[in-house]
Amino acid sequence: MSESCLIAKLGRYVDLAEADRRVLARLEESEREYRKDQIVRRTGQPVEDLFVVKSGWVTSFSILEDGRRQLLRLFYPGDIVDLAEATMSHAxxxxxxxxxxxxxxxxxAGLEPIFRRSPRLTALLFSMTVNExxxxxxxxxxxxxxxAYERLCYLLLEVRARLSMTVSTVDEGFRLPLTQSDIxxxxxxxxxxxxxxxxxxxxxxLIRRQGNLVTILEPDRMREICEFRHIHEIDTSWFPQD
Amino acid sequence: MSESCLIAKLGRYVDLAEADRRVLARLEESEREYRKDQIVRRTGQPVEDLFVVKSGWVTSFSILEDGRRQLLRLFYPGDIVDLAEATMSHAxxxxxxxxxxxxxxxxxAGLEPIFRRSPRLTALLFSMTVNExxxxxxxxxxxxxxxAYERLCYLLLEVRARLSMTVSTVDEGFRLPLTQSDIxxxxxxxxxxxxxxxxxxxxxxLIRRQGNLVTILEPDRMREICEFRHIHEIDTSWFPQD
DNA sequence: CGAACAGTTGAGGCGCGTCAAACTTGGTGG
DNA sequence: CCACCAAGTTTGACGCGCCTCAACTGTTCG
Structure with a gap:
């Protein structure tokens, strides 16, 4: 079995029992490749499947009738797309x-066994949703x-913080695959x-750019500019022990 | 025992077993009165308690160093303040x-029995969090x-939709206790x-105002203006049966 | 009656949007 | 390996939506 992104991500917060791992691994049993810019699901379509991101960047967005667009979220490997729609019958x-x-x-329905069998995993899933x-x-x-200046500092720090969870070299720069229109x-x-x-x-x-490679030269000054505090801790003290 | 706001709210989505009701009722065992403008909790304080709103409007907000303020959420009776902080040790x-x-x-920790004992209630709590x-x-x-015009139409419709869940007379107008600075x-x-x-x-x-009483005269035209669709359905089909 | 607070109205300014054109980059095929 | 094209980025000129500051009005409550 190939490495599970979900297990990797959730395992950073709590020790996963073997049973937990099995349940999570089942969510990544099948996989599908997508091209850049390929639509995964459109507004109004029935929400049957959720997706674990194995690799790549995914976004959800909303388009107004006159064409204005708002990007709502960015999903990275290990994220579930789109838990926020899980409770809706239509996207x-x-x-x-x-x-x-x-x-x-x-x-x-793949979530159901988690809710039914593992209160601990459920609490974790819940916490991550709340964190998002x-x-x-x-x-x-x-x-x-x-x-605008503050917003951009904020976005760069946010992306950097998210990438630093899985990549250790963000200090030497990271690729920002977003176009300026996306940003x-x-x-x-x-x-x-x-x-x-x-x-x-x-x-x-504050930064250096080479193509889409961004290096943040002064993270501390940037953090002051937008009062950024990266707090994605999870308080697991109240979690059920199963 | 006095009427439970939580049971009233959650009961609109699923049938609650007697055991579920007991667990929920425990969350509202004690109550405390607050004055208008009274601070419930400040940034940085430890998050020990959550709160069920029994009556009144509550808000969470963030203040920047230079005084700029952003209101983040509005909580109404039946809401839990602030589930989004439940996973944090500090507010x-x-x-x-x-x-x-x-x-x-x-x-x-009052949430823990829910996670441990009632997968169904957990799924519901989860769905409501996702909906928020x-x-x-x-x-x-x-x-x-x-x-700005569209934003205000959106806010008025949002508040109206939220109030209409518990009040049947929103068509004849509703009180908007927010100051214009809050808005x-x-x-x-x-x-x-x-x-x-x-x-x-x-x-x-589109509206009429008398003091803080707002009547929406043309809800349909207003909905078009801001492409408002009030969808707070919850798909309960995948819920565990306990 | 007066103080404090909320809402209204006017004048003027700035940050960001719009439109348009040039420039840069990366991918593709001859 | 260069010519070419499409997509993305940069730059300039100009305009507008919303902000700022400030004065005034209305309302509530001691």
């Missing part, structure tokens, strides 16, 4: 792959009250203004 | 009462891509511009 948002990706589809909601709150704060639609800006502002951030020597 | 946001309120504090994240996504879309901080605007825009919305005969 509220579009989902597409930002990079070539491998996703593991599993039927919604926490990062949505951060983005609401950013979009609602930050200048704009994540942060409520326009591609033009993202370009201008990124250039300013680089001129201020 | 990330301030919580305060917008109106006089009665909250029922219970220790975080869904409304955060709606707000991200609103703040990120809507004009501004919810939507990423300023109180001045909220005032101007509310006046425009009223002049366009």
């Amino acid at each position: 509220q948002h579009d989902i597409k792959c930002i990079t070539p990706a491998v996703l593991c589809p599993f039927p919604k 909601a926490g990062s949505l709150l951060d983005r609401i704060r950013a979009i609602g009250r930050f200048s 704009a639609d994540l942060l409520g800006l326009t591609n033009v203004y993202v370009s201008r502002t990124m250039t300013r951030i680089e001129r201020d020597r | 990330q946001h301030d919580i305060k009462c917008i109106t006089p309120a009665v909250l029922c504090p219970f220790p975080k 994240a869904g409304s955060l996504l709606d707000r991200i879309r609103a703040i990120g891509r809507f004009s 501004a901080d919810l939507l990423g605007l300023t109180n001045v511009y909220v005032s101007r825009t509310m006046t425009r919305i009223e002049r366009d005969r």
Whole structure:
């Protein structure tokens, strides 16, 4: 059996029993390859499957009638796409792959054994969902009250923090596969203004860019600028012991 | 025993077994009164208790160093404040009462029996959390891509939809206990511009105002303006049967 | 009656959007 | 290995939506 992304991710928070691992591994039994920009699911379609991201970046977004677009979330390897839709019979948002990706589809009902058999795993899944909601709150704060400059600092730190969970070399730079239009639609800006502002951030020597490779030169100063605190801890003290 | 808000809310989605009701009722055993504007918990304080809202409106918000403020969520009777912090050992946001309120504090560990004993209730709690994240996504879309006019239409419809779950008379108007500064901080605007825009919305005969009583005259036109679709259904088909 | 707070209105300014054109980059095929 | 094209990025000129500051009005409650 190939390495399970979910087990890798959840295992960072709690020790997983062998039974837990088996349940999780079942969610990644089948896998499917997607091209860059390929649509995974469109708004209005029935939500039958959820997906574990095995590799690549995935996003969910919403498009208004006049074409305005808002990117809602970024999903990275180990994330489940889209737990937020699991309770809906029909999708509220579009989902597409930002990079070539491998996703593991599993039927919604695949969650049921987790809920039924492992209170501990359930608490963990619950906590991670709640944590993801926490990062949505951060983005609401950013979009609602930050200048473009602050928003971009925030986004770069957020991506870096997320990547540093699995990659140890973010200090030497990381690939940002998002176009400036994507970034704009994540942060409520326009591609033009993202370009201008990124250039300013680089001129201020907070970052360096080479193609889509971004190096954050002054993480501490950047953190002050957008009052960024990366807190994705999970308090497991109250978890059931099974 | 007095009426439980939680049971009332959750009972709208699934039939609750007697055991479920007992577990939920325990979360509302003690209650505490709060004044308007009273702080329930400040950023950085340890998160020991969660709260069931019994009456009143509660909000969580974040304040930047220079005073900028962003309201993050509104909690109504039957909601749990703040599940999103349950997994944190220390609070990330301030919580305060917008109106006089009665909250029922219970220790975080009070969730544990739910996870351990009732997979069905757990799935429901999970779904509601996910649904709340869904409304955060709606707000991200609103703040990120809507004009002030659209944002206000969206907020009024959102509040109305939420109130209509417990009150049948929203068509004849409802009280909006938020100040215009609160509304501004919810939507990423300023109180001045909220005032101007509310006046425009009223002049366009979409709403009528008398003090803080708001009547939505043309809900359908308003829904078109901000592409509002109130979907807070919960697909219970995959829930464990206990 | 007056203080404190919420809402309204006006004047002026700025941050970001829009439109458009040039430039850069990476992939493709001859 | 270069020519070419499409996609993405940068830059400039200009405009507008929302912000800022400030004065005034209305309302509530001691």
